[in-house]
Amino acid sequence: DAKTTQPNSMESNEEEPVHLPCNHSTISGTDYIHWYRQLPSQGPEYVIHGLTSNVNNRMASLAIAEDRKSSTLILHRATLRDAAVYYCILSITDKLIFGTGTRLQVFP
C-alpha cells in the first residue's frame, strides 16, 4: 500500500488557520486522498477527500499539489473542538489503512 508521511504533532491557537501537511510521493493516478480525524475517546470521523482538484466542505479544505505527491488539510479557524489526531490516508483497495497521524493541539 502507498505510504503517507505526516508530522507527529502540531500546535495552533484558537481561531487561527491550521495547515496540516501530508506527503504521499508513491501515490498512483487512481488513489483518492482521504482525511479522517479522531477526537479524544471517539471513533475516527471523515473530514474530506479528493483526487486531483482542491476540495472544500463545511469542515475543512483540501489542497492537493499538482503532482499529487503531497496534500494539505486546511482548517480555516481552529477551535478547541478541533483538537484531535488527523489521519491522511490513500485508498487503493477496499481497505482504509491508518498511519500514525498528526496530533493537533489547539490553545485558547
Place this chain on the structure above:
Amino acid sequence: DAGVIQSPRHEVTEMGQEVTLRCKPISGHDYLFWYRQTMMRGLELLIYFNNNVPIDDSGMPEDRFSAKMPNASFSTLKIQPSEPRDSAVYFCASTQGAHKFVTEAFFGQGTRLTVV
C-alpha cells in the same frame, strides 16, 4: 439512522474467558470493518466483510480471534481465550461501497476491552 452501534461500550474480563463484541452497521451499507486501537500499534485493520462475506482477515492476530457476519445488520468479533495483551479499543466501521471509490466510512464509538 443512529449510526454504527457497538456493544458493549466497556468490557472487563478475566484472562482465559471468551469475549464477544457486537456491531450493527448503518442500514444499507455493504462493507463492514473491524479495527483495534492500542497506544503501541495505533489503529489496525483486523478484518472486513463485503455483503456479509469475509474478504480479508489478514489482520486478525491469531486463531483466538474470529469474526462473523450472519446478516447485513449484525457482526461479531470473538476472542477465545482472551489474554491481557488483547486489551484495546475495538472499532467497527461501515461504508456503502468500496473505499477506493466511496467518500466516507462511519465508525462506531468503540468497545474498550480490558483483560485482567
